[in-house]
Amino acid sequence: MEPVLQVDSLSKRFGSIVALERVSFALEAGTILGLIGPNGSGKTTLLNTLNGLYRPDSGEIRYLGRPTRNLRPHQLALLGISRTFQNARVFHTLTVSQNMLVPLVHARVHGAEAQERARQLLTFVGLERYQALPASELSGGQQKLLEFARALMTEPRLVLMDEPFGGVHPEIKALLLERIREAQQERQVSFIIVSHEIPDLLSLARTIICMSYGRIIARGSPQEVSEHPDVIAAYLGHAGGQAQTSPSSSVSSSSYFEQAGGHPS
């Protein structure tokens, strides 16, 4: 079967910074790929390149067998690539349900049908009670849920999620994990999920890729990646799969990465 996404030797520089260096991977339909790596390792840049916001310096991306080089972000969205952001980017003065309708602005979907789809997806993520509220009044975690529901409005084939669990309460995190799995299994949606914490991805991702300084330094099952010596080195020996189960090491590694300061996405 043809992969949803085929990435070949993708490179992207910002001045002297190499954000992506010959990144290659493939994503099978209906599977979840986990993407980890320290701050500034190029995870967000990879997502931005995949949905057409950045143009790669070299390399090729094929989505459903088709090169995406000349496609704009909105065209890729139309073809079925959707997205959430590292810091939730909801439209603050729009209500929750208006946020949901934005992706359908050009769709030939009747108004009532679009609203019904929005309502169903909001119920799916447990936000149906907040429909009429301005999105600014949602909590940070709820905004992440809204982003996820909004990303599903166009019935995408591939959803790129940048740190969906960052700063999210365990309860909402559990809901999000469950809904991602449901979307994958029942709607055959493929995902690329960026996360700092390998444990979050254990139950979801079949394959994990670890990036460092723009390069893929390890790939494989969650178990393989978390035990990979380069990965452990990249995470300063703190964030290996086993090590992270101890609370103290998990705190120290994440606080290090907070200070290390990537770029504000």
Next chain:
Amino acid sequence: MSSVLLERGRARTRWRRWLYGGLGAAAAVGLLAVLGVLIPLDWVTTLSAVFMYILLAEGWNILGGYAGYLNFGMVTFFGVGAYTAGVLCTQYNVHPLLTIPLAGIMATVVALLVGVPALRLRGVYFAILTLIISFLTQVLVTNLDITGGASGIYMPSLPFDPFTNEQIFYYAFLGLMLLAVLLAFIIEHSRFGYALVAIREDEDPAEILGVRTTWLKTQALLLGAFLAGVAGAIYAFHTSYIEPQGTFSLDISIDVVLMSLVGGLGTWQGPVIGVPLMLVTAQVLRILAGELPFFGSTIPPEFDRVVFGIILILVALLAPYGVMGLVRRVRGRRLTV
């Protein structure tokens, strides 16, 4: 069970709100329609100006208010509309009524020509470019033969007595203003409108989520330009004489922005509140100032600018989201940036 009841109750309040809103709107329209034959001539003229500016401000608001693109070029489309009517009517003998839609179309074509490149710029750059375009069109019109250069164009006048004349323009501007308000209302409650607001709030995610941002902004600009072009054409017949300095005056662009801002950006009610608030306040203060000894019989034309400036400062201090922002806060909705 309880949620069903809740939903039903909510549907009923929504329904009631629409009913009261509709009745209120009908009453207001009826009142304005009657006023045209009841009030004295100078107030008919003042209200005509109010309607015209609401028309312009609603047009400006589509791109400027909803999508957040600060456009100082409204006067370009207004002027192009006025001159299209003038040139077609005086030099090509086109029937005046026919020149009005043609003026709208011409303004739209100009908007397409300047808008497509301009809308690739964001923020301050877009605002400055619209200013530059306004100056350039003014210079162009001043120096072209077909527009009569600096000496302008004398428009044919209507064959009625002055009072009937004023009333005709009163109703023309009233009708068009109502259409513009209706258009804004529809946009505000449509996916098109939501997407425009999404562009204002965060343009990149909007595009990534599937919004053809450049095309949507262009559509917003074109709609506004059409309204401004039509307004310009009627203005031309109303003043009976157009020349580049007045018709392409940057004051018009700036006033439209100020009035929308004072009423509340990105709401259909904003211009409806902001325009009369500023124009009527200026008019009343002008009458009062005439009583003061030091003005004598002539109040300088800068008087309005000073009044507008003071209103703007008051609004910035007391109601940063315009009058509509206050109304929403009273209704209990919180607005955040």
